[in-house]
């Protein structure tokens with residue numbers, strides 16, 4: 001079983017207007033609420049791919065109820081630990097450019113943390129994969145993901161991690177199955193300025209392998225993604241399309257890669273699936289559908305660099 005963990009889910013309030021004027025009353029041309037948060041997005045894409053997963057994490061208040069209701073409607077298996085404080089709402093503003101306003105998230109109590117960790121412990125079985133993704137709500141230590149790893153390994157399960165900075169570096173000695181920073185996050189991880197060519201990205205990606213990651217992907221938004229192994233590096237892209245809402249593209253890539261890797265054991269096939277899912281989501285209002293993923297998959301170009 002794949003478990004996605006979203007400690008800090010969100011309602012993603014995706015709003016659009018042609019031209020945002022700060023300090024004025026602006027009228028929206030569209031507004032939609034979507035269940036969001038990195039692990040939840042991963043589970044939604046796995047569902048589209050026909051791969052079973054259960055979404056775990058926290059949920060509280062009317063915002064949490066909305067997310068759980070949407071997941072139920074989408075038939076995404078989930079068990080979110082109830083919190084007294086309400087789940088956050090993130091604003092995704094599409095005007096002259098894409099702007100994201102992500103809230104810090106609610107305060108989680110010690111009893112709620114205990115309920116979540118005991119639930120996870122009771123579920124884990126050998127061969128499971130736990131995908132830990134996204135920011136931490138208030139009240140959780142920055143070591144929270146790393147602290148879950150001994151429990152995951154004790155159950156003979158593996159983990160995938162999508163977080164940034166020191167929290168990501170701290171988990172590498174425990175051999176995450178997959179890491180997928182974007183190229184900005186990768187440069188920041190090693191205190192580098194923005195990378196200007198692909199070989200710089202490959203060199204930094206190999207550092208993640210040396211530090212312990214089993215599979216390294218680096219996403220580069222409209223410039224596609226790299227899969228970096230000890231001896232090879234592959235650059236994958238898709239045919240240009242109309243970008244509608246790239247929120248969740250990274251989560252979609254992680255879902256496509258991890259789900260396909262678990263199903264087939266074939267990293268190249270998994271990389272293609274990851275690219276297709278990421279770009280298909282960027283070319284959709286909500287996360288990608290199965291049909292959109294198949295359409296985009298037919299346009300993938302991959303080259304060794």
Ligand SMILES: Nc1ncnc2c1ncn2[C@@H]1O[C@H](COP(=O)(O)OP(=O)(O)O)[C@@H](O)[C@H]1O
Nearest residue numbers: 182219220221222224225243249250278279282
């Ligand atoms: N504008 C885009 N056009 C085509 N594909 C995209 C676009 N934005 C994202 N993608 C696809 O989704 C993947 C993940 O997107 P990215 O923005 O790099 O991740 P993150 O959301 O984690 O920053 C990219 O590697 C690419 O395959």
Ligand SMILES: O=P(O)(O)OC[C@H]1O[C@](O)(COP(=O)(O)O)[C@@H](O)[C@@H]1O
Nearest residue numbers: 036037038134135247248249250251
């Ligand atoms: O947990 P964080 O880092 O605040 O990110 C949460 C936000 O990221 C998303 O999961 C989208 O992530 P990506 O665009 O990186 O795939 C949104 O659904 C959510 O609003």
